[in-house]
Amino acid sequence: MPGDTLDNRMTDIPQETTIPAVILVRPQLGENIGKTARAMLNFGLTDLRLVSPRDGWPNPAAGPAAADADQVLTNARVFDTVAEAIADLNHVYAATVRHRDMVKTVVTAEQAAVELHSPDIRGGLMFGPERSGLNNDDVALADTILTIPVNPKFSSLNLAQAVIIAAYEWYCFKNDMVARFDSRILEHATKAQYQGLFDQLEDALSQRGYFRSDDRRPVQMRILKTLLQNGDFTSQEISTLRGVIKSLTWDIRQPTDDE
Numbered sequence: 001m002p003g004d005t006l007d008n009r010m011t012d013i014p015q016e017t018t019i020p021a022v023i024l025v026r027p028q029l030g031e032n033i034g035k036t037a038r039a040m041l042n043f044g045l046t047d048l049r050l051v052s053p054r055d056g057w058p059n060p061a062a063g064p065a066a067a068d069a070d071q072v073l074t075n076a077r078v079f080d081t082v083a084e085a086i087a088d089l090n091h092v093y094a095a096t097v098r099h100r101d102m103v104k105t106v107v108t109a110e111q112a113a114v115e116l117h118s119p120d121i122r123g124g125l126m127f128g129p130e131r132s133g134l135n136n137d138d139v140a141l142a143d144t145i146l147t148i149p150v151n152p153k154f155s156s157l158n159l160a161q162a163v164i165i166a167a168y169e170w171y172c173f174k175n176d177m178v179a180r181f182d183s184r185i186l187e188h189a190t191k192a193q194y195q196g197l198f199d200q201l202e203d204a205l206s207q208r209g210y211f212r213s214d215d216r217r218p219v220q221m222r223i224l225k226t227l228l229q230n231g232d233f234t235s236q237e238i239s240t241l242r243g244v245i246k247s248l249t250w251d252i253r254q255p256t257d258d259e
Contacts, residue, residue: 020116020123020170021047022163023085023092025138028054028130034065035160036127037072042164043171048076049085054129082126082138089124091115094142095162096134097155106145113169115144125166130159189238197238197245198225204249 022040027033027050037048050057057078066073079085086092093112094104107115116123126142128134139145148165150157157165202221211217233241 018117018119018122019045019047020125021049021086021089022167023049023051023082023124023126024053024159025051025082025085025126025134026054026129027159030055030059030061031065032130032159033059033076034062034067034069034073035158036163037062037066037069037076039160039164040167041069041072043167044174045167045170046072046075048072049124050076050078051082051085052080053078082141086124086126086141089122091121091144092124092126092142093144093146093166094134094139095125095127095146095148095166096139097147097150097157102136102140104139104142104145106147109146109148109166109169110173112144112146112166113173116170117173125163127159127162189233189235193235193238194225194229194233197228197242200242200245201228204245207249 022036022045024033024036027036033050033053040046040048053059057076058073062073063070077085093107112125115121125146126134126138128138146166148157148162198221201224205211211220228241231237
C-alpha cells in the first residue's frame with residue numbers, strides 16, 4: 001500500500017516536521033538506496049520515501065550498503081507516484097543539473113538549506129533515477145529546482161553523492177543556528193540599550209568637541225551607529241562600552257598640595 005512502512009509500523013526515529021524528506025523517484029539499484037540511507041543518517045535526515053523502485057522493495061542489496069543506517073531503511077515508505085510521495089509536503093526541491101523548459105526558481109544546496117529551516121516549510125528533496133534523473137513531469141510537481149554546481153565537462157553525480165551534498169548543507173546550517181542560539185541569541189542587546197549607548201556617546205563626543213559642524217553631526221552619528229550595530233553586541237558588551245565611555249569623560253581631579 002502507498003505510504004506503508006516495510007513492516008507497517010513506525011520505528012523509534014523521531015520524525016520532526018522541520019526535517020526534510022528525501023524522495024528517491026524510481027531508484028534503480030538497491031546499493032544506491034542503501035548508500036543514500038547512510039548519507040541521510042550521517043547528517044540527521046531520517047524520512048526516506050521511495051517512488052516505484054525498479055527492483056521492488058525491500059531490496060537485499062540495500063542493507064549492506066547502508067552501513068548500519070538500517071533504521072532509515074526500516075522506516076522507508078514506498079509510493080506508487082510522486083504526487084502521493086509529496087502529498088503532505090508544502091515545498092519540494094527537485095534536484096537536477098539539466099536545463100528545463102519551465103519557469104522555476106533555481107537554488108543551490110546551501111540556499112535550499114536556509115529555506116528548509118523555515119518553520120513554515122515542510123520540505124522535501126527529490127532525486128531522480130540514476131540513469132536519467134527526474135523527468136519533466138516529476139519536476140513540474142516541485143516548487144524549486146535544486147542544482148549542484150559541478151564540472152560542466154563531467155557533471156554526472158552518483159545518487160548518494162547528490163543526496164549527501166544536500167544533507168550536509170542542511171545539517172551545517174542547522175548546527176550553525178544551534179551554536180549561534182546557544183552562545184549569543186539570548187544575550188543580544190535590545191534597541192533601547194543601543195539607543196542609550198548612542199545617546200551617551202553623542203553627549204561625550206559633543207563635550208570633547210568632536211563635532212566641528214552642526215551640519216555634519218547627523219551624518220557622523222549615523223556612521224557611528226551603523227558601526228556599533230554591526231558589532232552585534234550582547235547586553236553585557238553594551239554595558240562595558242558605556243562604562244568605558246563614562247571613564248573617559250570623568251574629570252581627572254588633580255591632587256592638591258595638602259594631599
